[in-house]
Amino acid sequence: MQGTDPMSSIIGAVLWMVILIAIFYFLLYRPQQQQRKKHQEFINSLKKGDKVVTSGGIIGEIKAIDEKTVTLKVSEGTMIKVLKTAVSAPFEEVEKKD
Known part of the structure; x- marks a missing residue:
């Protein structure tokens, strides 16, 4: 064998x-x-005026962009600064049809 x-x-x-x-x-x-x-x-x-969604679900409009951060306007008079990497996608509003 x-x-x-x-x-x-x-x-x-x-x-x-x-x-x-x-x-x-x-x-x-x-x-x-x-x-x-x-x-x-x-x-x-990304550029000023874009509407985006962060990874945390915050929707805002870009008002300023730095090397590593983005300043978002989330409501009238409310600005927040987040890391660029936290911006996950563009925000596209969906119209409701009744």
């Missing part, structure tokens, strides 16, 4: 590891990387 070739079992194990790493890359790492890049492009395109 012949045994299995130890070299073929090593090659098989390495092949499975490569396949698993490729699966993790394409299902987990790459989509996160693309999402992070898209968010960074959004942050870089």
Whole structure:
């Protein structure tokens, strides 16, 4: 009775590891990387007058932009300063249809 070739079992194990790493890359790492890049492009395109939503759910209009912060007008006479990275998305009002 012949045994299995130890070299073929090593090659098989390495092949499975490569396949698993490729699966993790394409299902987990790459989509996160693309999402992070898209968010960074959004942050870089912010300008005065844009209506945005912060990661905490605060809706406001940009009144001033610094290197790392954004000043938002959240209501008449109320201004808050938040980090640029806390701005999560543009705010688009949805009209209610009755």
